[in-house]
Amino acid sequence: MTSKHIMDTIYQVTAGKAMQDTYDQWAEQYDADLQQRDYRTPQRVAQALARHLPDRHAPILDFACGTGLSGHALRDAGFTCIDGVDLSEKMLRQAMKKGIYRTLTPCSVEQPFAAVTTAHRAIVASGAIGAGAAPMACLALAIEHLSKDGLLCVSLNDHTLEDPAFEAVITEAQGQGVIEILEQEHGPHLPALNLGAKVYVLRKLI
Template identity: 50%
Template sequence: MAGTSAFLDKVYEADGGESMRRYYNDWADIYDADLRENDYRTPARCAAALARHLTDGDAPILDFACGTGLSGVALKEAGFTTIDGTDISEGMLEKARAKGAYRELFRAEPDTVLDTGDRQYMGVTAVGAIGAGAAPAGNIDGAIASLAPGGVFVVSLNDHTLEDPQFEARLNRAIADGRVEKIMAEDGQHLPAIGLGARVWAVRRL
């Protein structure tokens, strides 16, 4: 029977910075079991969305806030072969490393915004990665800036996150500024066992 662990119960209230890093380090050992138990749908939804709009499976992609790698495994299963991952939590990254889905994994600092420098990706995913209980909204702009022209950004925003307008406002501003064009925004299940949904957005860098 599905249930929620103390970690899943409290995550949407977790603070940012070092306390967020500690939260996920402490959760890492049982994260996969918790999410599996609650029928976590978003990795497969996001991977399918990326595969629909980025047909070159060998193109380099970045899985932002990759956690234990559930999102990387879904991307691999959708046909992607060249996946980098980044996360603030070494505990989560260690689990991701063990899954063997990633080319490179690197640790990020909690209070900085994603910046991949000269390295640009044809796809960036943020699966359960931005919003309440995860990384701050500024990373939406960081992810868009990490794309090569024509590259696709797929981001899920769960129901808690959608209550705060700043997240979708970032996407809408990027569209209005001409940095990206909207491809889709599709509502569906996130963690059905606890009745939580998520909207999956995809935008293309212009």
Template identity: 40%
Template sequence: MSDDYLKDVYGLDTPEATRDHYQKWASSYDSEVEAHGYATPGRVAEALWSKLPEPQTPILDYGCGTGLSGEALNAVGFQVIDGIDPTPKMLEGAKAKGVYRTLSTFDIADPNPLKVGGYKAIAAIGVISVGAAPPETFDMLMNALPTGGLLAFSFNDHTLEDHTYTCRLNDWLDMGAARLLFREYGPHLPGMDLKSDVYIVEKA
């Protein structure tokens, strides 16, 4: 097994490069990240369940990839999970997991791919990060939520070092447009000595 895809992901700098990289990575993604003890999906899912223990509330798994995040959400108790991802090959893996109600794709260049108010809770697990989705994705997801809606997400160490990501979060909090309900720093990819912050934010 090669870790090249995992190591290279942090150097991607355009939406198209990101999509193409994940398209090629799809077949080995699960085995590669799981070999390093990928812990963030379970941590985000548990945090969201602690604030929203409602099995039948539909959850949008944004950037669901091969479905590891959907499996984690399902494992804690969520039973209605919709996945969306720009990478068709990744969605094939997600479909095979058997935990999603619906799966759909979107144009990675579309600045507003979501219906506003469509979900009470959105999970973006390992998605808003260096090498994946840019900082403005945070704004897009928050704008798609209704008042009182929850965004469950994570910032890994590489992302925490790039202050453009945390500044987006802090802008919402400082303006009173969102409330921080949960934040915890912990394991992300222990095999690579990487950690992540897990957050639950409520839209005000």
């Protein structure tokens, strides 16, 4: 009998405790599994942010940073001041080993953005919101927690894009004059699984 791989079920896991348990369980194997499947989103997100945030020393919050693949890509893009938060302490433990982050803080489902300060010039959410990650409410909360002129660089994978309500959060905030969309590009997410993702860079206007 063959057992199911975590990646066969991750997009069906519901938010909250089940999500935390799944990532706690996956933490040690996560990097190898993702690298084997040519995970591209962290690089795409970091490069998109770099096109709009020339100050490489600006403090950035890496939301749902996991084991730090997103922080690694941000550092490769030249960013030097990265704070990470995540629901899973075991994922954070792996991130700590990379020695990339200024701070790493566990967050709760109730207050996912408690670590954001006005000093943060950008929030990054790479593979962090949508199917297999934090719930839709976190998208609106991320926008809410940005300071004026702050940037949100967020990816939404193809499973997430199937639910138009996610992108509606962005278009509604744009319609209300809360944000402007600096760029949006669909491209590879996990090419080995034939999955894409859209990467958005948003700027807070008010």
